[in-house]
Amino acid sequence: MRGGNAGADAALRILVVEDEVLIALELECLLDELGHVTVGIAGSSAEAIALGRSAEPDVAFVDIHLVDGPTGVEVARALAADPRITVVFMTANSKRIPADFAGAIGVIAKPYSERVVASILDWVADRRAGRAQQHVAPDGFHFAPAP
Amino acid sequence: MLVDAFARSPSPMVITDARAPDNPISWANDAFLELTGFDADELLGRNCRMLQGLGTDPAEIARIRTAVEAGNPVTAELLNYRKDGSTYWSAMTITPVHDAAGLAYFYAAQADMTHTREREVTMRVTNDELERLVAARTHDLSAALEQKTALLHEVDHRVKNNLQVISSLMLLKARRTPEGDARDALQGMAERIGALSTAHRMLYSEGDCTHFNLGDFAAEFLSDVNAGLDHDKQRVEAEVEPIAVAAAMAAPLALLIHELTANALRHAFPNAREGRVSITARRTEAGMQLTIRDDGVGLAAAAPNPAGFGRNLVEMVVRQLRGTIAWADAGPGTHVEIDIPLQLPA
Numbered sequence: 473m474r475g476g477n478a479g480a481d482a483a484l485r486i487l488v489v490e491d492e493v494l495i496a497l498e499l500e501c502l503l504d505e506l507g508h509v510t511v512g513i514a515g516s517s518a519e520a521i522a523l524g525r526s527a528e529p530d531v532a533f534v535d536i537h538l539v540d541g542p543t544g545v546e547v548a549r550a551l552a553a554d555p556r557i558t559v560v561f562m563t564a565n566s567k568r569i570p571a572d573f574a575g576a577i578g579v580i581a582k583p584y585s586e587r588v589v590a591s592i593l594d595w596v597a598d599r600r601a602g603r604a605q606q607h608v609a610p611d612g613f614h615f616a617p618a619p
Numbered sequence: 620m621l622v623d624a625f626a627r628s629p630s631p632m633v634i635t636d637a638r639a640p641d642n643p644i645s646w647a648n649d650a651f652l653e654l655t656g657f658d659a660d661e662l663l664g665r666n667c668r669m670l671q672g673l674g675t676d677p678a679e680i681a682r683i684r685t686a687v688e689a690g691n692p693v694t695a696e697l698l699n700y701r702k703d704g705s706t707y708w709s710a711m712t713i714t715p716v717h718d719a720a721g722l723a724y725f726y727a728a729q730a731d732m733t734h735t736r737e738r739e740v741t742m743r744v745t746n747d748e749l750e751r752l753v754a755a756r757t758h759d760l761s762a763a764l765e766q767k768t769a770l771l772h773e774v775d776h777r778v779k780n781n782l783q784v785i786s787s788l789m790l791l792k793a794r795r796t797p798e799g800d801a802r803d804a805l806q807g808m809a810e811r812i813g814a815l816s817t818a819h820r821m822l823y824s825e826g827d828c829t830h831f832n833l834g835d836f837a838a839e840f841l842s843d844v845n846a847g848l849d850h851d852k853q854r855v856e857a858e859v860e861p862i863a864v865a866a867a868m869a870a871p872l873a874l875l876i877h878e879l880t881a882n883a884l885r886h887a888f889p890n891a892r893e894g895r896v897s898i899t900a901r902r903t904e905a906g907m908q909l910t911i912r913d914d915g916v917g918l919a920a921a922a923p924n925p926a927g928f929g930r931n932l933v934e935m936v937v938r939q940l941r942g943t944i945a946w947a948d949a950g951p952g953t954h955v956e957i958d959i960p961l962q963l964p965a
Contacts (some may be wrong), residue, residue, distance in 0.1 A: 492780070492783070492784055492787075494784050494787045494788055494791065495783055495784060495787045497787070497791060498786075498787035498788075498790050498791050499787070501790070501791065501794055502790075537776075537780075564775075564776050564777075564779030564780045564783065565772075565776045565779075567772055581779075581820050582779050582780060582782075582783045582820075583779055583782040583783040583786055583812075583813070583816035583819070583820065584783070585813060585816075585817065585839075585843045586846075587842060587843050587846035587847075590846070591846075
């Protein structure tokens with residue numbers, strides 16, 4: 473991806489919940505390139521929920537499989553209970569996501585494309601700023617069903 | 620004469636006296652005596668209930684009694700007892716007989732249903748056993764299928780996760796490599812893995828894991844490629860029919876489309892020349908035709924590339940797919956036409 477398009481006002485604070493260190497590290501680099509800030513990387517559900525409270529993230533990318541098992545769904549539910557956090561699943565195991573998406577707005581399927589990550593963050597930034605949606609949701613992204 | 624015919628009949632018959640107290644047997648033929656094992660003098664004057672026992676169905680007895688008390692005809696099937704205590708199944712029709720003074724007799728013709736009954740019971744046991752076996756087998760098969768599905772999901776999940784790790788690894792190394800050939804190579808490899816990843820992501824998403832929709836892939840691939848381009852200068856377009864190809868062809872086709880598109884973008888437009896790359900795929904009689912065309916500088920004018928890995932890769936993949944490839948200077952630009960045979964869907 474050639475350069476991020478998030479201006480200073482659109483920079484999001486992002487919590488990465490991912491047990492695979494390499495994936496987390498590369499995602500952090502990508503987010504940095506896109507002009508966002510990674511406020512924490514959590515590999516387990518306990519870490520993820522603790523960081524969700526302390527690091528004040530705007531967005532959480534949540535994998536389903538973590539160090540302590542398929543606990544990403546619980547993590548999503550706990551984080552989404554805080555209205556300030558937008559939860560997005562990022563997983564190679566979409567079939568484990570419950571019908572109500574556990575409070576997440578949708579899922580980025582792994583292996584993800586950088587374009588999809590970038591555009592969903594633009595979409596979230598627009599929504600948080602109360603702007604009209606300039607960005608349509610990318611085709612590689614699957615929204616949770618409307619509640 | 621009629622009585623003689625009844626007496627000689629092989630069907631057991633009995634007549635009771637409806638006017639005598641307790642409706643006693645007043646006549647029985649030889650067949651009846653033979654069936655029950657009693658002598659005539661042991662039966663005459665007694666009610667038919669003497670033939671019943673513990674195994675006789677009380678509900679069926681009550682049904683007969685109700686009909687007899689009302690003077691109605693009735694058909695019934697009873698388990699009866701012989702003199703020696705053995706049992707037989709008796710199907711009977713009981714008919715009231717009237718004379719000038721009213722109800723006089725009951726006439727009962729019987730048939731020994733023991734064999735039929737036994738066969739029914741055997742059949743029922745056999746059926747029950749068969750049903751039990753089928754249920755057990757179905758249960759085993761469902762469990763095996765469930766296990767297989769779980770395994771498929773698990774493998775699918777692992778493949779995707781590993782592709783993600785490989786891709787992340789390449790990109791991480793690329794970021795830490797100074798600008799130049801090495802970095803370009805790493806980024807190129809990451810993009811190839813990205814194309815394979817897109818193909819794999821689409822492979823199981825629709826539930827059909829035996830086919831791959833080339834149209835869906837092209838749409839996703841196009842978005843990924845165009846996201847990385849300066850739209851004022853270059854653009855990739857696609858016109859790809861929704862062709863369903865075998866899953867095994869997904870990866871090579873994805874690589875092929877990626878390689879040719881990336882090649883065109885890399886070589887056709889030097890010095891920020893403006894241009895367009897178009898990808899088309901359509902069904903042909905024998906399979907499909909894939910065309911990648913650009914309006915750039917053309918094959919002859921492009922800087923010679925001694926390594927030529929991209930072109931090499933393309934030719935290898937085309938060979939793997941048993942296809943043919945033709946490169947041509949289209950003036951302007953380059954035109955690559957690939958014919959790939961497809962097995963027609965059954």
